[in-house]
Amino acid sequence: MPSSSSSPTSSTSPSLSSSSPTRKNPYQVIRELGSGLQGRVVLAFDEHERRYVAIKLPSVFETAASNGHNAVDLRLLDYQVQSIVQERRALRFVGSHPNVLQYVRMVPGSKMNQSYVALVTEYASNGDLFDLIADTGAFDEDLAKFYFAQLLSDQFTMKLCDFGLATVVAPSRGEHVDQIVLRDVSGTGLYMAPEISRTTPYRATPTDLWSAGVVLFIMLTGFPPFQEAARDDHWYECVVQGEMDKLWEAQCDVAEMLSADARDMIAGLLCSNADKRLTIADCFAHPWMQDVDMVDRKWVVEEMTARRLVALNASATI
Incomplete structure (x- = not known):
């Protein structure tokens, strides 16, 4: 299991609003864990809390970039943002149940002139x-x-x-x-x-x-x-x-x-x-x-x- 007391070798964040840790965004993205219709999930390291977290964020920006586009599908972006907001609502409703991933916080972001939100949760290190x-x-x-x-x-x-x-x-x-x-x-x-x-x-x-x-x-x-x-x-x-x-x-x-x-x-x-x-x-x-x-x-x-x-x-x- 990775130690939470040491910082990993990390890449810059591809979709969060800052590529280096700040008080507002202390997360260094390491790699992608998965992707689907509702967005993508990345593994990140929280430089302030000194722990690994999972972050769910819209995938439309990477999709647009891979297709050579400078603009995103706004309907899909809205769907993915609403899905993330709904997931936050569900996690907060459930609370600290031991068999549900724990909610950490919501993080605002901006890319391609579009605002979005990302959901930060605990990281289940042994995978799916x-x-x-x-x-x-x-x-x-x-x-x-x-x-x-x-x-x-x-x-x-x-x-x-x-x-x-x-x-x-x-x-x-x-x-x-x-x-x-x-x-x-x-x-x-x-x-x-x-x-x-x-x-x-x-x-x-x-x-x-x-x-x-x-x-x-x-x-x-x-x-x-x-x-x-x-x-x-x-x-x-x-x-x-x-x-x-x-x-x-x-x-x-x-x-x-x-x-x-x-x-x-x-x-x-x-x-x-x-x-x-x-x-x-x-x-x-x-x-x-x-x-x-x-x-x-x-x-x-x-x-x-x-x-x-x-x-x-x-x-x-x-």
């Missing part, structure tokens, strides 16, 4: 869960139980991130969170529950449980249950129709390695009927989760450290 699975293979059931629905930090505690499309829900007086109804159609295609794409309102909480089912499937098998949450995807249609057996038959080698309880847990989460889908309470009461407290944390750290080394060695040889 699914990248690790892609490099080292599926998790065994004990490891999957321990990490169910989280994202890695430096002690291999899972941290959830990327809340740009999140909807903040606050129950009214006397209302339970499970009763909150949404109407918007947004999210990452692979993880969207069937009811989101319909034209009728849907309850918020069950959609998150469907997404958790997709995450659990990937952790236990090393690949997603389907390519896209669309009716023309054969395996998605099998899942929606409650025909998980067909999916397991097609992946018999994987299915044989999973316990019946694990397969039942996945089926309960990937239930197309939101009213019959497992709830959070159901998950913790499920037979598959009953020995989760018995998983040895020391073993988890050792196992994940070994996997991390394998992944780093693999990337070094490319």
